[in-house]
Amino acid sequence: MPHIPLGVLDLVPISSGSTAPEALRNSIELARRAEEFGYARYWFAEHHLNPGVAGTSPAVVLALTASATSTIRLGSGAVQLGHRTALSTVEEFGLIDALHPGRFDLGLGRSGGRPTPPLPSVTPVVDGRAPNGLRIPPRFSFERLLGSPRIALQRKLLLLPNAKSQEYGEQIDDVLALLAGTYRSPDGVEAHAVPGEGADVEVWILGSSGGTSAEVAGRNGLRFAANYHVSPASVLEAADGYRAAFQPSDVLDKPYVSVSADVVVAEDDETARELATGYGLWVRSIRTAEGAIRFPTPQEARAHVWTDEDRELVQDRIDTQFVGSPGRVADQLEQLQEAVGADELLITTITHDHADRVRSYELLAREWRRRGHSSQSS
Numbered sequence: 001m002p003h004i005p006l007g008v009l010d011l012v013p014i015s016s017g018s019t020a021p022e023a024l025r026n027s028i029e030l031a032r033r034a035e036e037f038g039y040a041r042y043w044f045a046e047h048h049l050n051p052g053v054a055g056t057s058p059a060v061v062l063a064l065t066a067s068a069t070s071t072i073r074l075g076s077g078a079v080q081l082g083h084r085t086a087l088s089t090v091e092e093f094g095l096i097d098a099l100h101p102g103r104f105d106l107g108l109g110r111s112g113g114r115p116t117p118p119l120p121s122v123t124p125v126v127d128g129r130a131p132n133g134l135r136i137p138p139r140f141s142f143e144r145l146l147g148s149p150r151i152a153l154q155r156k157l158l159l160l161p162n163a164k165s166q167e168y169g170e171q172i173d174d175v176l177a178l179l180a181g182t183y184r185s186p187d188g189v190e191a192h193a194v195p196g197e198g199a200d201v202e203v204w205i206l207g208s209s210g211g212t213s214a215e216v217a218g219r220n221g222l223r224f225a226a227n228y229h230v231s232p233a234s235v236l237e238a239a240d241g242y243r244a245a246f247q248p249s250d251v252l253d254k255p256y257v258s259v260s261a262d263v264v265v266a267e268d269d270e271t272a273r274e275l276a277t278g279y280g281l282w283v284r285s286i287r288t289a290e291g292a293i294r295f296p297t298p299q300e301a302r303a304h305v306w307t308d309e310d311r312e313l314v315q316d317r318i319d320t321q322f323v324g325s326p327g328r329v330a331d332q333l334e335q336l337q338e339a340v341g342a343d344e345l346l347i348t349t350i351t352h353d354h355a356d357r358v359r360s361y362e363l364l365a366r367e368w369r370r371r372g373h374s375s376q377s378s
Helices: 020-037 058-066 086-099 149-158 168-180 212-219 232-245 269-275 279-287 298-302 308-319 326-340 354-370
Strands: 006-010 041-044 073-076 104-109 201-207 223-227 257-265 322-324 344-348
Touching: 006 020, 006 354, 020 041, 020 058, 020 354, 041 058, 041 104, 041 344, 058 073, 058 086, 058 104, 073 201, 086 104, 086 168, 104 168, 168 201, 168 212, 201 212, 212 223, 212 232, 223 232, 232 257, 232 308, 232 326, 257 269, 257 326, 257 354, 269 322, 269 354, 279 298, 279 308, 322 326, 326 344, 326 354
Parallel strands: 006 041, 006 344, 041 073, 073 104, 104 201, 201 223, 223 257, 257 322, 257 344
Antiparallel strands: none
């Protein structure tokens, strides 16, 4: 088994009975603890109009977290480029890199686009399993989410009136050119981002399928983060698509893949399952386009009366969440790593109580070290 670093993906979740300020303080504390535990990276996601998620601006939270930590790499997972410009993104990360140089990962993602149709995967899936037994569930259709009035409102509020998102591949080209100081307009006019040009940031592309994101990451020779925790059905397709498109660059001479997983660890399987009880109801709120609810207690979650439609909405996520003792979850993570051929793993854990979330990361890190895995990324 190769030495596989672990990172953290944090949505800054708000628990029922809690507040956004408390969630932010908890996440900054968790980043400090993750640094102590030996995690290689700590990334913040970007989400909007969610009652139970406070991570609306990765760059802002990263700036606050950088001042509270010293060695762990910090990053965005991901900046949503659908409602931003290349220049504003480079300038923001240039600002925080100016005071904390060499610590930031600029993770970039699409937003507001249409889902990519299923693409053929090099890795065969038979009876819902990868060759090594990893569960690959049926594909979930996000069409109902894109037709939601709440999603339409979110896009309206994030975009300026009559604004149109730039084509994603062109936007990535502009980000890279602004960072490198080589940007030229079609008319030959130079643009130099200060701060931003020359910033020592590591650029990643995040993707859920083998479509545009994977192709753009591969074509530019960038690092790629595949998404098992949100789109488990297409994780193999995403990694295969990226590798097929990969061209060596000044940054990488071969493909480099991280893969995400939803995880809850406790001292024993029964305790872990109890801590994860609220996960299904939380996923349901996202998949119905209500927006992520405040993460419920196990008691609140058990009070929900489930319909067949509810279960259909969340089953793929429930089936692919890794829940249990440190040994059980580490086995599952090694299986995920092997199936995808990942160079790193990105762990996202949500529990109602902050102490349980910290403990989950601590137990996993301890077991991971015991198995001889490195905490250092390449």
